[in-house]
Amino acid sequence: MERSRSRCFSRPRTARAATNCTAKGSSEAKYESSWEGSTGLDDPWARKLGISYTPSIVLFDAGKEAFRIEAYVRPFHLAGALDYVASGAYRREPSFQRFVQARGERMRGRGEPVDLWK
Numbered sequence: 483m484e485r486s487r488s489r490c491f492s493r494p495r496t497a498r499a500a501t502n503c504t505a506k507g508s509s510e511a512k513y514e515s516s517w518e519g520s521t522g523l524d525d526p527w528a529r530k531l532g533i534s535y536t537p538s539i540v541l542f543d544a545g546k547e548a549f550r551i552e553a554y555v556r557p558f559h560l561a562g563a564l565d566y567v568a569s570g571a572y573r574r575e576p577s578f579q580r581f582v583q584a585r586g587e588r589m590r591g592r593g594e595p596v597d598l599w600k
Contacts, residue, residue: 541567558598
């Protein structure tokens with residue numbers, strides 16, 4: 483387990499259905515794509531998806547793009563994006579900002595801390 487974890491975090495991957503995704507923001511970072519098997523920043527799959535920024539995260543549901551993030555986001559918003567797609571909320575609430583606001587209010591209501599800057 484530890485060996486595979488260290489390998490995952492030492493070699494970022496662009497992967498199908500957001501599995502094993504990590505990214506570095508450096509212009510020298512190299513990415514390996516498990517989608518088409520190609521490597522490098524100029525990945526055919528990234529071009530096909532229209533990705534032009536790093537870091538970028540594209541989340542899929544049933545093989546279709548559900549949501550994308552094309553910037554560094556804080557952990558609260560990253561967790562919100564994952565929840566937005568995993569829960570299927572993106573189908574009911576087209577505004578991610580409204581979803582995040584409602585999620586924060588629910589968390590505060592349960593007494594959980596909500597820190598947008600951590």
